[in-house]
Amino acid sequence: MPTPWPARMRAAAIAAICLLFAHAAPARAAEFVARAEVAAKDAKQILADWGIGFSATYIGEALGNASGGIRRGAIYTGRLDLGTDVDLERLMGWSGATFHANIYQIHGDGLSRDYIGNLMLVSGIEALPATRLYEMWIEQSLWGGRLMIKVGQQPSDIEFIDSKYDDVFANSALGWPGITGVILPSGGPSPPLAVPGIRLKAQLTERLTAYFAVFDGDAAPAGPQDPQIKNPHGLLFRVNDPPWFIGQLKYGFELGAASLPGSITGGAWYHMGTFDDQRLTAQGLSQADPAGSGEPANLRRNQGIFAVYEQKLAHSALDPQKGIGFFARASVSPSDRNLVSVYIDGGVQVTGFSERRPNDKIGAAITYARISDGARQFDRDIREFTGIATPVRDFEAIVELTYLAEVKPGVLVQPLFQYVMHPGGGAVDPNDPAQTRRIKDAAVFGVRTTINF
Template structure:
């Protein structure tokens, strides 16, 4: 009887929560709460071996302002993170493309805070406020399964843009336009503040610890993209081709020369990199549903490929490529499970390699010449309850840090060792 009473109380609580959600939805108010907890370890390779736990609580709201206050076509959204735990890349592996996109310094921070206005019957949407870029630009719907940070926001932009660009855990103020140009063609254009943190040395996450600086005075970052939707074959398998470019109006450090044109590795150099005006990049995305699931035509096997290039003289990474395949709807017993395999490749720029070669010349030490970093990830998401997924993850990290010297090597001649990473991520959404 005690157990039956507990079950009745649980049902009453769930019913009350559902009624509250329905009343709020009638007013145009939605709340979301998602917790991601993950454990990763690198028993092989990296700077040293170890294990970590990382957690991120994401609390947010989306409000239909037309329902709530009569503001036609307007939507408000805000969310905040509470991040805790350590990061495997930061503390153990030493790689550029973080093992997990959740990895960040512990903090409680505001992330998004924006208003969007729909115009022209919804064909034009204007979003103003603090926002990220990774949800719409250089993005694929088939990369959402994977844990590695580069398989969300691409490894090149996440590494070379100030503060990593507008992506977790740092969003920035900006204005984004989204236009339905034709039935199949969508255009995106955004102007963001060019840095989430004040200039100067130090970790951007420490310089903007709570996400409330709302910086608007930095040189802007502009990004544009065209996305074309198509259908392939007699079964009309949906696919997308996207292409675009970005331009940053700030200044960037030369990767090999000082202001006098002398190699930064030269003992006679000032040690202060020459400042290069502006920065830019080109990118492309292809995604294609290869096969429909017999359980759900929206599911099946989906392929994605993304690539991007940027100048070598002012960037650590000059060429980036990733891709993968995701499977869903493959089991009648487990219709919401997903699994997939993906890989990333980030090439170290020519000028960085030139600096490493000059360092060998001037020091006489056979320090490694950095060349690339690559990651292979395999992941399976088990839907263990309607709102809970458990996800085993395996990553193989090649040339961590682009093949950088191992800081624990006294001879400074050995690269950081390739790492094998095992992890488990649990995601609960309410």
Template sequence: MRLWESIAGRLGCRRPAARQGAAAGLVLITTAAVATAAAATAAAAQEGPTPGGWTAPSIATSLPANGDPTGARAWLAARGLTFNLIYTNDLLSNIKGGLRTGTVDQGKLELQVSYDFEPLTGWKGLTFYTDAYQIHDTGRFRRDYVGGVNTIAAIEAMPTTRLAELWLQQSFLGETASLRVGQLAADVEFFYSSLSFMFLQSDWPTITALNQPSGGPAYPLATPGIRLKVDPHEDLSVLVAVFNGDPAGPPPPADEQIRNRYGVNFRVQDPPLIIGEAQLRRNHGRDDAGLAAGLKLGVWSHMGEFDDWRLAADGTLLADPNGSGIALRHRGNWGVYAVVEQQLYRPKGGTWDSGVSLFGRVSASPSDRNPVDFYVDGGIVFAGLVPGRPDDKFGASAIYTRFSDALRAYDRDAIALGGGTGVVRDFEANLELNYTAQIVPGWLVQPVLTRVWHAAGDPRRNALVTGLRSMWQF
């Protein structure tokens, strides 16, 4: 019996009886050609780099000699050194509302380099990894055009060339455990759903980006840390990490991406951020035929001090012009979260993320010391269901970010005391509609339409965004 089923049995959970009926209904409207194509795609799927040194899907497979006419890339791969180049470009237009209308072109070129020590040194399980970004744009779209807090397109960042992650990892216990040390990004492994990656707004959640110093250890900022991962069962992983708690350091300047412009601050003196996560999986194996599911439960705790969003240290209100204006300080901060994934329909021979799937993330943090106290996002993904186009996907995703009770109380205080703007910030919500078309393996084109309500919590500010993402992987 799988671990998932054992736990569900102990909790008294029942398997939904309606699954087979729902799947049968979907099969009636899905052509046999789609199922056959999905099976072929699953069989061709690659895990990790090929002997040629490229990772599928890659445009290398559409080039003469797999883009390696001299054989240099394959020669390096045979000695443990592999690399990927990924370029992402977004052409986005705010066509209505927000701060102002207009169009932005933004791009990110990423270089990923990995080295396996075993082929040349015989040191088994030791890996080196680093990646770096070259970021460019003609404007900061979310900040300067929409004026919101939720992600519109996850590659948005200050134009620069920036070091991202830089680490060594040693696996042990028969590769059921690994220890990673170096400059790390939490959003690579924690608090994410793989199903959401097709959406432009898929990102480190707003609640952690706003509640942790300098946005936390997430794109585009990484920070020194250590991470332990253990897989006690094929369907269970447990991760614990300790990060330096401020990847950029305190202001000034106000923008954390300016404070750590090139990703080389390597700060280790800040109070730590600790994150722990348990990951449960079901039917994720290549040979599994049942509906896939996943559940991640996590908690983070920061050991630093955090300002109250309403109260001053002298007992007055922060909005009171006659008060000290110095915020009451709280020791520590924390948040809890969950990530849920459920496949609704799996075509014959399909992978765990094929067919029709739902995903969702939810999180909460204390109201008094955080600008956001509740967050939820989620969506639905249709993968491999377009006849003749087994690698295309389409779907919808939504984000809801609730501004905290303390922040809203501050806004009301400011209005009552005559110094406010007249707006009590309530929430920001996004809806994204996305179609992902594979032109050739490794080249994706994604038309997108996004609606934003209450940008930055302002009930008067909505926006409508459209655009096109192109992505190439070599």
């Protein structure tokens, strides 16, 4: 039999082996990571050769209202966006066709929902926690791209009533306008609820582009619950609701010797569903009148008109594609069937102002949503029938200031400030026992982090 090693020799041998592995492990780990990166790049290139691409973006926000609102507090909310784009011509020979789909994984709380009580959410990613399908559509290009037809589940906020200078802002109304986001069923086709629809985009001339779309008119079934609860995973694919039509014409131009690009967009929308009267019952009495049923009258149809103006004001000396850009949007809808009847916003975005930070952006914007005459008169009726001096709602307005900093390619950090005036349009503070005090103006501070994988 072999002679056993003494205990000290065994310990020394074990130590030597451990030391060998300790020196070898980092090199092996680095080699493994390097091989994994090469394999991932190779797989990505193979998929790209087939016309398949993937994307992943994570947005995380820490937001808090330092004063005002329903109560003070802070939240964290996040959204992971996983998407794929497929060139169907390269994959299967379908000329001029592309496929897109993406899903959201949403988590965290909502500052507007839980702490402020305002109509125009302080964050465009605020939503109820869920994992949901958002978009899934096919787009067909015809006549050399002069006509584009998109069919499937899709949003409307990317192309309609939109400006390229509003992308830096966090407030939801500075993406999808505050009026359509408030008055359309389920907020209209915008995050986090897209709907089935057909969109046409036609390049009529070099400067004139026409857009037209018909969408299903509601992302969720009728009922008192939140639409996000009624359509929890974005898989209802509703097509039987009264439709919503929207169209616009966009005219592009250039100003001055500096050739500063700008555009003017005008359009309208029409919804064929029914909407609640903001003041009256079917019997013609105020909803606040004890002699009436208290149930709002149903009014057929709804519509709105809108306009968008965007203009580059100056080129950056560092990059002519950057500089100072301005936008303004306005929209009007009937007062009897809508909580908001007039909406205006505008803002400025500045890029290319620092050679050391070429991709940073600065933004300043303001929104204004006027509470409709019908809703105001209802508030006055409550005063008359109850004898309580409850506030009469008038408007909600928000100022946003933000700075978007590129920490490194694909990683953005964005401190922001919003001041919310008359949350809920000047609604009654639910914490006031006398029901005579408005929700106080809120000062919101926060940081958004965006990571593109």
